[in-house]
Amino acid sequence: MKAVVQDRYGSVDTLELREVEQPVPGAGEVLVRVHAASVNAYDWHYLHGDPKIARLFFGARSPKVRIRGRDFAGRVEAVGAEVKGLHPGDEVYGEADGTFAEFVCAKDTETALKPAGLTFEQAAAMPLAANTALIGLRDVAGLRSGQSVLVNGASGGVGTFAVQLAKAYGAEVTGVCGARNVELVGSLGADDVVDYSREDFARAGRRYDVVLDLVGNRSLADLRRATTPSGTVVLSGGGVFEGGSLLGPVWLTARARLLSPFVRQRVLSLPAKASKENLAVLRELTDAGKIAPAVERTYPLSEAAEAIRHLEVEHARAKIVVTVRETGGP
Structure with a gap:
């Protein structure tokens, strides 16, 4: 073959x-x-x-x-x-x-x-992207209807599913992306779209119940600043950024685990694992027209x-x- x-x-x-x-x-x-x-x-x-x-x-x-x-x-x-x-x-x-x-x-x-x-x-x-988004929002963040969610990296593979899944679970969704992807993220159902070249979500003054970081290019301080006092930060950054080429996002995840016991906010990493059961859930949501x-x-x-x-x-x-x-x- x-x-x-x-x-x-x-x-x-x-x-x-x-x-x-x-x-x-x-x-x-x-x-x-x-x-x-x-x-x-x-x-x-x-x-x-x-x-x-x-x-x-x-x-x-x-x-x-x-x-x-x-x-x-x-x-x-x-x-x-x-x-x-x-x-x-x-x-x-x-x-x-x-x-x-x-x-x-x-x-x-x-x-x-x-x-x-x-x-x-x-x-x-x-499979990988939608499953990662599902685990991050449903299992790690424990997303509930009526909560507000910010997806940093909303136009990427995982991000496009995260926006749709958050809406399917009844959340109010803000997507962060570059200028060329604003229309795409809006078409996926985001209630608000932030163009990072024009606005810094961490300093805009708005706070969210769940911040899902899929980029790994922001400090924990920035992510926590955008999260409600009792909210949840979920880390799934795919870049090397803060940890360099040796540790990459592992460094950010390790710092999150050390910090989490000392703050009201939950700061959690996203351990995505393939699962037949999750694939079945995603199939049902797709067949119902809730994600694509x-x-x-x-x-x-x-x-x-x-x-x-x-x-x-x-x-x-x-x-x-x-x-x-x-x-x-x-």
């Missing part, structure tokens, strides 16, 4: 489209013929091995997982032992390492039937490196999708 392979840390130039052996599903796994995958900040971090502390998990000298990609949507080709509820031919979506490939083996616990009304390309945009993926652009598998470069260099808005197998609809 064809796959996008990385043998060493570095730029997108280290990626190669090669023929590799097709995987075989083990117990609790399904073999999926991938129709589409999407690009996440996760791919960029894995590509560079950055921040360097992450190499404890990614691989000290070179990537442990050689095929890039994390999200997928496609059809089940085969199921391993102990798999329940999924069968060959089912249209599915989920998370697994190595999805920039024609086939991938995914855990049954991280795979679910895809939303019926979405194309494979649309469905592939959802926003896709900026698609690339063929042969141009997966350019798709990652787009995310890294051009600060892509919404989601970037890699089409692995051409399809004609939902």
Whole structure:
């Protein structure tokens, strides 16, 4: 099968489209013929091995997982032992390492039937980003109807879902983004949109019950200043910023844990974990018309490196999708 392979840390130039052996599903796994995958900040971090502390998990000298990609949507080709509820031919979506490939083996616990009304390309945009937003708002922040939410990074992959999910849970939502994305964030349902080039949300005088930081470029003091005295700050910054290339957002998260016991505000990190149950919730919300993926652009598998470069260099808005197998609809 064809796959996008990385043998060493570095730029997108280290990626190669090669023929590799097709995987075989083990117990609790399904073999999926991938129709589409999407690009996440996760791919960029894995590509560079950055921040360097992450190499404890990614691989000290070179990537442990050689095929890039994390999200997928496609059809089940085969199921391993102990798999329940999924069968060959089912249209599915989920998370697994190595999805920039024609086939991938995914855990049954991280795979679910895809939303019926979405194309494979649309469905592939959802798993990691939408799941991260769901966990951050529902589980970490404990968002309730009537609360106010600020999403810093509202035009990104996670941010576009966070705006919609917060509205679906009955919150009043303010999205922070750049000038070119104001219209997009407004179209997703945000009640107010802050253009960070013209206004600093941390010094505007307004406070929110929940501040979801998806950028990692603001200090804890700034984020707390925008939060009500008994509110919640949720950290999921994807950049290196304050912690540098060694620690990256890990430094901000560590400081948050040290600070949290001493202030009324809750300052929490966002430990996103793939889940079949969450994918089912997201499917129900999608089928009900409450959330929908926003896709900026698609690339063929042969141009997966350019798709990652787009995310890294051009600060892509919404989601970037890699089409692995051409399809004609939902």
